Amino acid sequence: MQTRNVVQGGNGGRRNNRSKARAFLPLVALGLATLVLWLVAPRSATAQIETLPSWAVIDFSVQGPSSAMDVGAAAAEALSNELAKAGNIDVVASATTKRTLGDLGYRPPITKPADIQRFGKAVEADTVVTGEIVNWRIVDKDGGKMAQALMRIVVWDVASGLVVNGAALSADSAVMTGDASTDDLLKAALAQGVFEATSQINQRTLPSATVLNTLATRALINKGARAGFQNGQSVIVSRGQTQVAAAIVRDVDADSAFIELTKTYKGIQPGDKVRAVFDVPVIRDNWTKAGEARYERKSGGGSNAGLISLVVLLLAVGLLFGQGRGSNQDAVNNVFAEAASLNDTPAVKISWTRDAFQRGNNSGPVFYQVWRDGHTASPASVVGATQSNAFDDALGQRVPPVWYNFNGIVGGFNCDFSAPPEEDNDTPAPNIVPGTSYTYSVEVVYRVSSLDLPGSGSGGGGGTGGLTAGGSTGGLTTGGGNTGGLTTGGNTGGLTTGGNTGGNTGGTGGTGGTAGTTGGAGYCYFASNRVNTQGAATPLRRPPLRSPSPDEVVTGTRTFTFESVRDSQRSIQLEYVVQFSDQPTFPRGRVTTLDPIDDSGQLGGSAVSYPGVNTNQLYPGANAVYWRVGVKNLEDSPGPVADQNGFRYIWSATRKFRRIGNPGVPRKG
Numbered sequence: 315m316q317t318r319n320v321v322q323g324g325n326g327g328r329r330n331n332r333s334k335a336r337a338f339l340p341l342v343a344l345g346l347a348t349l350v351l352w353l354v355a356p357r358s359a360t361a362q363i364e365t366l367p368s369w370a371v372i373d374f375s376v377q378g379p380s381s382a383m384d385v386g387a388a389a390a391e392a393l394s395n396e397l398a399k400a401g402n403i404d405v406v407a408s409a410t411t412k413r414t415l416g417d418l419g420y421r422p423p424i425t426k427p428a429d430i431q432r433f434g435k436a437v438e439a440d441t442v443v444t445g446e447i448v449n450w451r452i453v454d455k456d457g458g459k460m461a462q463a464l465m466r467i468v469v470w471d472v473a474s475g476l477v478v479n480g481a482a483l484s485a486d487s488a489v490m491t492g493d494a495s496t497d498d499l500l501k502a503a504l505a506q507g508v509f510e511a512t513s514q515i516n517q518r519t520l521p522s523a524t525v526l527n528t529l530a531t532r533a534l535i536n537k538g539a540r541a542g543f544q545n546g547q548s549v550i551v552s553r554g555q556t557q558v559a560a561a562i563v564r565d566v567d568a569d570s571a572f573i574e575l576t577k578t579y580k581g582i583q584p585g586d587k588v589r590a591v592f593d594v595p596v597i598r599d600n601w602t603k604a605g606e607a608r609y610e611r612k613s614g615g616g617s618n619a620g621l622i623s624l625v626v627l628l629l630a631v632g633l634l635f636g637q638g639r640g641s642n643q644d645a646v647n648n649v650f651a652e653a654a655s656l657n658d659t660p661a662v663k664i665s666w667t668r669d670a671f672q673r674g675n676n677s678g679p680v681f682y683q684v685w686r687d688g689h690t691a692s693p694a695s696v697v698g699a700t701q702s703n704a705f706d707d708a709l710g711q712r713v714p715p716v717w718y719n720f721n722g723i724v725g726g727f728n729c730d731f732s733a734p735p736e737e738d739n740d741t742p743a744p745n746i747v748p749g750t751s752y753t754y755s756v757e758v759v760y761r762v763s764s765l766d767l768p769g770s771g772s773g774g775g776g777g778t779g780g781l782t783a784g785g786s787t788g789g790l791t792t793g794g795g796n797t798g799g800l801t802t803g804g805n806t807g808g809l810t811t812g813g814n815t816g817g818n819t820g821g822t823g824g825t826g827g828t829a830g831t832t833g834g835a836g837y838c839y840f841a842s843n844r845v846n847t848q849g850a851a852t853p854l855r856r857p858p859l860r861s862p863s864p865d866e867v868v869t870g871t872r873t874f875t876f877e878s879v880r881d882s883q884r885s886i887q888l889e890y891v892v893q894f895s896d897q898p899t900f901p902r903g904r905v906t907t908l909d910p911i912d913d914s915g916q917l918g919g920s921a922v923s924y925p926g927v928n929t930n931q932l933y934p935g936a937n938a939v940y941w942r943v944g945v946k947n948l949e950d951s952p953g954p955v956a957d958q959n960g961f962r963y964i965w966s967a968t969r970k971f972r973r974i975g976n977p978g979v980p981r982k983g
Contacts (some may be wrong), residue, residue, distance in 0.1 A: 367440045369397060370433070372404040372415070374465070375423035376444035377599060383497040385447055385504070386422065392501075393443065393467065393508040406437050414878040427475030434472030441478075442470045449504050449599045452499060458491035460500035462609055467511045471589060474557035476551040479520055480594030484607035517646065519589040523571075525551065528582055529575060531575050532564070538571045539755070544846045548571055548591045551582050558582055561931065563590075567843050603823035604916055609887065645758040645842035646682070646851035651851035653946065655964055661707035661750040664695070666756050666820055667704055667847070680734060681759040683717060685844060686752060691741040693717050694754070701935045705912040706746055706754070708853060713742045718759045720841040727766065729838035742903045750879045751852045751947065755844035761837040811899060847949025852886060855879040855965040857943045860921060868939075868971040873925040876966065881918040884960050887948040888913040891963060892924045894941045898968055902958050906932060913948075929971070 371394045372578070374386040391408060414436050424430055424444060434442045448464040462484060469479035485507030488498050523537035533551075537543055543563050551559040551573070558580040561573035598608035646666040651888060654663040664684050679699040685976045686694040686706060695704035696714035705712050719737035723730065746752060860875040862868050874892050890911040895904050911924060932939050944963025946954050955963035 324422050341635065350675055351577055366402065366404040368404045368406060368438060369441045369443060370411050370437050370439040371397070371408075371443045371444075372424060372433075373422045374447050376447045378447055378450040378463075381496060381500060383500060385450070385500065386445075388446060388501060389445055389465065389504045389508065392505050392909040393445065393512070396508045397443075397513045397611050398514075402957060403441075406439055407840050410437055427470075430470045431472055432477045434470070442472060444468050444470065447504075448597050450500060452496055453605070455489050458489040459499060460489045460839060461487040461503035462494070462601065462605060463500070463507050464509065464597055464601070465504075465507045466594065467508070467515070468594050469515060471550060471552070471557075471591070473552035473554070474560075476550055476557075478550070478589060478591045479515050479518060479592055480592065481514040482595040482597040482607065482609065483507060483510055483514070484597075484601065484605065485510060486605070488741040503597060518592065520592055522590070523588045525573075525582055525584050525586040525588060526570075527584060532572050532577070532622060533561070533582055533586075535571055535573060536569075537569045537588075538569045539844065539846070540568050541573050543590065544669050548849065549588050550591060551586050551588050553580070553583075553586050556580070558586060561588070565843070568845065590982075602912060606913065608912070612718070613639050616747060645679075645755050645760070649754075649756050649845050649847045650952060651752065651754050651847040651849065652952065652962075653851045653853050653950060653964055655856055656705055656707045656711070657857060659707050659709050659711070660855055660964075661705050662701055662746060662752055662754070662756045662851045662853050663705055664756065664847065677898065679758050679760045680839070681718060683757050683759060683841075685755045685956050686743050686746075687754065688752075689743040692737075692739050692743060694743045706743075706752070708745050708748055710742065710745045714739055718839075718841070720759075723821050723841065724843050725840055727767065729764065729836075732836060734839050746880070747907075749886060751850040751886070752947070753847050755846045758842040759839065759842040760842065761839050764836045764838055764918065767838060851954075852947035852948065852950050854888075854945055854947070854964045855881075855918075856964060857890070857922075857945050859941075859943065859966055859969050862969075862971045864969050864973055866971050867974055868929050869973060871926055871928050873923050874941065874943075875921050875923045878916045878920050878922050879917050879945055880913075880916065886913075889946055889948050890922060890924075891944045891961075892927070892941065893961075893965075894939055896936040896939060898940050898970070899939070900942070900957070900959070900968075905959055907961070934971075938970045938972050942966045942968050954973040 349646060349918070362857070373384075373391040375836055376385045377742050378385070380639070394405045394408065394548070397403060408477065414433060418433060418436060420429060420433060420443070422445060424433065430444075434440075445465060445467045448466060449459060450463040452459055452461050453498050464484050466482040467480050468477055469477045470476070485503050487502035487506060490499060490502075504794045521537055521542035523543070524538050527534045530907050535543075543566050544567050545563060547563040549563060550557055551561060559575050559582050560577040563573045564574045575582070596610040598610065601610060623954050632955040645717045646668060648665075648667040650665050652663045654661045666682070670677070681699065682697050682701065682704065683693040684695040684697075684704045693714065694706045695716050697704045715738075716736045717739055718734045720735060782937070855880050858877040860877060862872065862874070876890075878888075880886075880888060890913075892908045892911075893900065894906045894908075895901070897904055908924065908927070916922060929939070943966045944961065944962050954964050956962050957965070
């Protein structure tokens with residue numbers, strides 16, 4: 315083939331490069347394709363590795379009346395759709411769920427853990443959700459109709475076969491007029507119910523973590539209070555889809571905690587997954603008069619409060635030095651939150667037991683800082699070392715003017731603070747809201763004599779100087795430095811005399827002593843780990859009394875009326891009691907308490923009545939009888955502050971009614 319050379323513009327010998335460019339284009343295209351594949355491949359691999367957790371929802375069982383609609387399937391479909399909206403889980407397709415149940419020979423409801431595990435593994439799900447429509451009904455309201463459904467949703471962990479989350483509630487549809495069918499009303503109620511249940515499940519945010527290290531009966535996990543772990547929580551430990559242990563959370567710090575094993579099946583190891591569990595309330599099959607759900611009360615004796623409370627004797631101050639994560643000992647014990655009334659203001663009392671870490675003038679607590687969960691900018695209260703309780707109230711009366719900010723450092727060996735680090739409280743915690751449940755934690759601001767710090771030798775120059783050069787280098791290298799740094803230098807700060815007596819090397823020891831305080835016995839200040847309350851507290855207003863009126867003459871059977879204190883919170887379970895006495899102080903042994911009233915569900919300010927009270931049988935020999943009303947949230951633990959008779963209620967003001975003469979009815983008992 316003949317090659318044609320083209321000469322342009324007088325540049326002799328210059329070749330036309332078009333043919334070379336055409337030959338090079340396929341190589342460029344191949345290179346770009348390779349580059350694109352190289353860029354995309356890691357992302358695809360990552361997408362395959364970072365798979366979403368898989369949940370399977372089984373059709374609900376139905377105990378209520380029959381309907382043309384498959385209520386159980388409709389509830390499951392609504393729940394699957396609601397769970398999928400969050401985008402953080404992968405919901406197994408309904409067709410896959412039903413086909414697998416048929417293959418296994420199962421028919422809802424499935425309640426046995428072994429069956430849940432078998433089904434979950436068959437559909438390769440981490441979590442299985444079952445549900446129950448306990449009852450449903452159509453009621454007339456505001457000229458129309460609405461549906462109400464009582465539902466209970468249970469979230470199972472496949473690896474362990476344990477219930478880890480869930481909700482139980484009553485859901486209402488919107489009021490519909492015209493030709494709205496029963497099925498349409500019921501679908502709307504189910505949709506509302508699964509929306510509220512999903513919100514509760516998601517808001518509960520049961521934490522999970524990974525095991526970092528193991529001991530004989532304990533293991534360190536990589537999450538703590540910031541992730542939602544609390545002392546006393548029950549957790550399960552799993553490896554893949556197999557449960558290997560059960561445990562209780564202990565010694566919670568901000569970003570780590572220990573778990574204490576209660577059952578071991580295969581032993582635990584680093585990398586195992588830890589998941590908190592939750593007991594779902596049991597719901598009854600009927601409604602209150604106000605159309606709210608009724609719940610089975612928890613039986614006594616099941617509390618693990620005794621396990622949560624660890625009475626710790628600190629053998630040495632050094633046990634609190636946690637090298638950045640706090641020690642495994644609690645600086646306070648028996649921490650409780652109790653609803654209270656503080657000068658007629660809704661409040662919460664936080665109390666604790668001080669441990670043996672009380673060491674006179676040398677070391678020990680200086681302040682207690684009480685933190686309200688949900689507010690991390692500043693504590694809700696700060697009290698002195700001699701106190702064992704603090705208050706948080708709805709008017710902010712106890713907001714501390716200053717607090718002590720250790721920037722998240724717990725314990726330590728180094729004297730970073732030779733005085734309590736004060737912080738102006740320019741972002742105080744917002745006032746508590748009556749009807750809202752709160753939990754708290756307590757930390758101790760404590761001081762340690764510089765002479766007690768590890769590495770201080772015989773005391774050094776005090777403070778950090780005693781730990782580094784003042785008492786060690788200077789004292790160990792030169793005899794003079796030893797004398798000056800440990801004795802005279804220790805008393806005066808070690809800067810001048812240590813240098814003169816010990817010469818050059820001893821002088822270096824004296825320089826280290828400058829961090830100490832005059833006299834050598836300075837203090838270093840630290841903060842302990844925070845200890846959570848062993849339950850929640852719900853501040854409530856004192857119930858206003860309506861009738862009988864003050865000093866009204868009352869005989870025979872009478873209705874006693876007061877006002878609801880629910881406000882806008884409809885989710886809490888309130889209980890009221892009416893109490894009588896022949897003395898205005900309601901002294902020990904001189905009270906008569908009627909049976910509790912189940913929460914009526916009425917909003918705050920509406921009337922609540924206790925009918926049919928035979929006043930003739932109440933202290934028949936007295937010319938005046940005193941009465942009051944108590945209220946509490948049934949979910950609070952331990953409940954409001956106990957009165958002298960041991961009753962845990964927020965009490966109303968006291969009112970009395972009079973009699974004309976004595977009815978003459980003999981007193982019972």
